[in-house]
Amino acid sequence: MSNALRITPVEGRADLDAFVDLPWSIYADDPYWVPPLKAEVKALLNPRQNPWFGHGELQLFLARRGEEVVGRISAHIDHLWIERYPGQGHWGLFEAKDVEAAAALIAAAEDWLRAKGIGQAVGPFSLSIWDEPGLLIDGFEEKPMVMMGHHRPAYEGWVEAAGYTKVKDLHTFALDIRIDMIPVIDKLIQLGEKNPRIRIRDVDKSKFDEEAAIILDILNDAWSDNWGYIPLTDAEIAYAGKKLKPIIVEDLVKIAEVDGEAVAFMLTIPDINELIADLDGKLLPFGWAKLHWRLRRPITSRVRVPLMGVRKSHQKGRMATQLAFMMIEFTRRVCVDKYGINWGEFGWVLEDNQGMMSIAQLPGAGTNHTYRVYEKTL
Incomplete structure (x- = not known):
């Protein structure tokens, strides 16, 4: 099977399991990553459980080379957000093993947002500002506390290489x-x-x-x-x-x-x-x-x-x-x-x-x- 990079929408249980499981390989050697409860992640993404879906819509994507999953991203629209910030959509839940996968995933999320009439992408949000907002850019050598994210240092450069600029920084204080x-x-x-x-x-x-x-x-x-x-x-x-x-x-x-x-x-x-x-x-x-x-x-x-x-x-x-x-x-x-x-x-x-x-x-x-x-x- 070809090892060319493929970006596909998540369809079915096997894809969802692959989406949820990916961070375990991304952070296998990172002592500061805390494994989330998989049931909690699946509940976040389940329209029957998470009431965010009452005002939001979501599409998940996977990146693969051959049979290996090498990245993931979500693209989503929060209609309550749009009432306050017209024309803005979001992406999040981003993980990637290399810059090529990162660029292709971000592009896929952008294409989905464009097709929905969105003119500006803002992120990452996983899924809303009340969940885990923002990309970690400083503080990698400390385990995150509850309800805070942890990311690879390389992601900052990959996101900025895709043409993104800062909106806001969010700080935590120990x-x-x-x-x-x-x-x-x-x-x-x-x-x-x-x-x-x-x-x-x-x-x-x-x-x-x-x-x-x-x-x-x-x-x-x-x-x-x-x-x-x-x-x-x-x-x-x-x-x-x-x-x-x-x-x-x-x-x-x-x-x-x-x-x-x-x-x-x-x-x-x-x-x-x-x-x-x-x-x-x-x-x-x-x-x-x-x-x-x-x-x-x-x-x-x-x-x-x-x-x-x-x-x-x-x-x-x-x-x-x-x-x-x-x-x-x-x-x-x-x-x-x-x-x-x-x-x-x-x-x-x-x-x-x-x-x-x-x-x-x-x-x-x-x-x-x-x-x-x-x-x-x-």
Whole structure:
């Protein structure tokens, strides 16, 4: 059989399995890659499971030489994104073994988008900005935390060679949470603790749906002006809640109230990658039992803050900063004193989100990963 490169759409179960399995050969010698659960990847791509398909359409592609799969990519359109960013489509889930496969895959994704009337390609997104956005361009020698991607260093050059330029950089910050706040921040926190108008509380998992609704309402308000923001649908909120509930630790998720109104939140989650790293992506025959047992007490050596927000009505002035640092400090105390957790990650944070970038510059913190989102006019 010819070894010429072939790009074909994914059709049927065997192709889908090949698409999902490819990273195991791409990252076979990479000690920093964490194998995802294959069932989770397939659920992401399944229209019967993932409510993203209620407003999105997707095509997957494989690159082959002979019988060997040498690359993959997705091309997709999010109609909620198009309402805010007309004419833009996406690609993602990109992996390739060489530059020839990379170029051909990107071209195939672009052709599919053009045929759908799309004039600008933006990516990578796998599948949406709420999943794993951006291409890792810095921070390859550290295992990614939960819900963050890991890529080969060569991909940056391959994507740029295809004519893509930067849209935004997204940063994550690692911090040694054993380090106390600097005096000026600590004083701000102490003043907040003495303020009878302010209450920082834990979430109550017995009222999970109610608490989730509060957090997502704040999120929708706080993030609505950010680049890339797309509101989650009711179905997506329910889906996300179902996935997050098993890993929610009540005293690691904070809601800030001012005069009895919930105005800010901070979601801190255990680094579930630690709990799945040795499962090699498989829940059968015994992986599901191991994971179920570990999730009974999902405390890990690292935690991540993927989401944080303050209502627009409270974003101006000192109180927004005060509430943010109070939630961070209260969570830090719980992590160190109760759970013995020493390391955390904050992000991702948009490079031009000055408020969050300043908050992320905590004592003992430093940028540990940078992810880049690219664009190209088709």
